[in-house]
Amino acid sequence: MNVTLSISVDQHDKLFDHLFPGDNLEAAALLLCGGAKHADRYRLSVREIILLDHDKCKRLDDRISWPTDLIVPHLDTAEALGLSVIKVHCHPGGHSAFSSDDDEGDGELLPIVRSWVAANLPHGSIVMLPSGRLFGRYLWQGHAMHNLDMISVAGPDIRFFPNVQRNTAAEPSFGASQDQAFGEGTTSTLAKLRAGIVGISGTGSPLLEQLVRLGFGEVVIVDPDHVEDRNLNRILNSSVADAQAARLKVDVAETAVLATGLPTRIIKMATTLMSAPAIHALSVCDVIFGCVDTHTGRFLTNLVSTYHTIPYFDIGVMLDAAVEGDDKGKILDIFGTVHYLVPGRSSLISRDVISLSTVAAEGLATSDPAAAAQQVRDKYIRGAVASRPAVITINMFAAALAANDFLARVHNYRQMPNADVASIEFSLGQLRLVADEEQEDCTLLRPWLGHGDIAPLLGLPELWEISQ
Incomplete structure (x- = not known):
């Protein structure tokens, strides 16, 4: 154990x-x-x-x-x-x-x-x-x-x-160059960690690639959806054959990791976070990355982070396009933010990233999948008319920003204190990268710090039956 x-x-x-x-x-x-x-x-x-x-x-x-x-x-x-x-x-x-x-x-x-x-x-x-x-x-x-x-x-x-007294096998040779940048101790530690990624499309796909190459010991991937034709320009290692076979995204991701021959173990959860298996798998992670757009998914991930005292990185991107006039559909700017949440301090709620009213509107359980998917697309690309925008470059940029933020907190290489960096916002249109400081503690979530598994799971009545 x-x-x-x-x-x-x-x-x-x-x-x-x-x-x-x-x-x-x-x-x-x-x-x-x-x-x-x-x-x-x-x-x-x-x-x-x-x-x-x-x-x-x-x-x-x-x-x-x-x-x-x-x-x-x-x-x-x-x-x-x-x-x-x-x-x-x-x-x-x-x-x-x-x-x-x-x-x-x-x-x-x-x-x-x-x-x-x-x-x-x-x-x-x-x-x-x-x-x-x-x-x-x-x-x-x-x-x-x-x-x-x-x-x-x-x-x-x-x-x-x-535990420095545990005998471990020699680290794989692929980490040697990484040792030069972050030190042998950091590389060795990463091999002992379990990371969680909620949402394996969009930013989650390139993030998984990076965590595997960094040498994480285990990665939990949570995503209920299957590959579609419109996903092929944003999911690494996906193929037309995968879309035609409607393969689960987590299966495609695992196949790609296995093909590398690298030692990272993948734990697949082909479900939403509204399930006991997914919550239990994430609750023993050492770090969690949130790569979903819904308020519900982010709220649940923030709860898991709080109840189990797990560092949480939330990644979001947005393409802002003109909605009217001759320039309708033209990209005006490309935004993104990596929020880092310290358990027991501020939350996505207190930072006004998500709202409980929207969580309630989403119903915690998706009763209308088609409408929910359209809602996510509308949030993801505000005003754009293209149904399949080529955003893989943006997703990879945001995912790398999150991975590097994590590394900076484990092996400090920044020229400013990590305490001054609670979130990182970027604008590719303005070529701007801005760090924001921590905000006030979240009075709603802070009291639940470290409670672990309780019934119902995460203290949510909606999860009572599935937690039994």
């Missing part, structure tokens, strides 16, 4: 401030975590942080202890809500491994937690170092503890802390 833990940057900062008060003594906290499982992956996401009072703990420079009654109320909460419990403490001296005292303490505490919560859930222990780095382990079935495969911090900078 591949078990990972995700935490938002704001939660990480809160922990750091508590664990390192400046006295060079160990300090501790508890994390109550939601969870999600898909196949052989389980993702823990931090829902609540309980800071253990310094004055009520026995704190030394190399160990810490506390009275049992200090954590009992929180174990009761975990039992009532079905949450995983993670003990976290610091090593102020920077020791980057569990000590013998840690082994003894975890060996006593974690079995008690497992018995108390009485649910088939992983519970664990993590250590924070003065650099902010995290490493950890968990207890699930049996008596053996296992290292967490990855701990990630979702913020303007995306930090991945993989």
